[in-house]
Amino acid sequence: MDLILSDIHANLHALRVVLRYAKRRAIARFVFLGDLVGYGAQPNQVLDRIQELKPRIIVRGNHDRACALEGEDLSFSPPARMAALWTRDRLTREHLRFLQEVPSGLLSVEGDYQITHGSPIDEDAYLLHPREALRAFDTFTSDLCFFGHTHLPGGFELDEVRGTMGWIQLEAGTWFQLRPGCRYLINPGSVGQPRDRDARLSFVTYDPARRRVKLHRMPYDHVGAARTIRAAGLHPHLADRLAHGI
Numbered sequence: 001m002d003l004i005l006s007d008i009h010a011n012l013h014a015l016r017v018v019l020r021y022a023k024r025r026a027i028a029r030f031v032f033l034g035d036l037v038g039y040g041a042q043p044n045q046v047l048d049r050i051q052e053l054k055p056r057i058i059v060r061g062n063h064d065r066a067c068a069l070e071g072e073d074l075s076f077s078p079p080a081r082m083a084a085l086w087t088r089d090r091l092t093r094e095h096l097r098f099l100q101e102v103p104s105g106l107l108s109v110e111g112d113y114q115i116t117h118g119s120p121i122d123e124d125a126y127l128l129h130p131r132e133a134l135r136a137f138d139t140f141t142s143d144l145c146f147f148g149h150t151h152l153p154g155g156f157e158l159d160e161v162r163g164t165m166g167w168i169q170l171e172a173g174t175w176f177q178l179r180p181g182c183r184y185l186i187n188p189g190s191v192g193q194p195r196d197r198d199a200r201l202s203f204v205t206y207d208p209a210r211r212r213v214k215l216h217r218m219p220y221d222h223v224g225a226a227r228t229i230r231a232a233g234l235h236p237h238l239a240d241r242l243a244h245g246i
């Protein structure tokens with residue numbers, strides 16, 4: 001079983017809850033879809049925890065790039081830009097080097113599936129609409145690619161037999177069976193900054209033997225996470241939005 005996490009955004013309060021779940025279920029294969037840091041106030045603590053896990057694979061997110069690379073053009077909103085500069089200043093030398101070495105997508109996970117942060121060809125692109133997804137399906141080879149970046153859980157199903165393509169809503173706590181003859185782009189949602197008006201953290205588990213995916217939504221101490229953001233002097237919007245899942 002693989003545990004697939006995206007957009008943690010330096011939210012240690014949320015990550016801790018996911019790791020407790022993984023420990024209870026004895027899940028040890030972790031896959032990260034980028035944006036480990038940025039926005040949140042505990043980047044070093046989050047990177048310590050991630051490194052301890054010895055993840056199966058990590059792909060870089062646009063915030064990881066912005067926080068790690070000097071001279072990066074920060075075409076972010078003012079709160080995000082401020083958070084990226086704040087993070088860059090505070091990362092330990094070891095964490096900075098670690099982030100600089102995280103590869104960008106598209107990456108293959110031992111021939112089984114692929115991962116990317118934004119779209120399969122552009123880590124900064126948002127896959128939101130079927131027409132974008134249709135183009136994206138042409139740019140990777142496997143039947144399954146996990147992506148992040150939009151912070152919205154769900155996915156796209158391309159039925160190559162019927163010639164149809166549509167959005168799939170994943171129901172939390174229920175297995176979604178991948179169908180033969182179909183290809184999938186699946187987003188686990190965001191651990192550290194959900195944006196679907198549900199404050200609960202979001203991730204998926206993938207069972208490669210049975211070709212099925214399950215969405216998980218769990219409450220966490222978003223009040224505590226918001227408190228650390230305010231205490232760090234980051235933009236208050238980054239704290240306030242956690243309570244609303246926006």
Ligand SMILES: [Fe+2]
Pocket residue numbers: 007009035061063149151
């Ligand atoms: Fe993100």
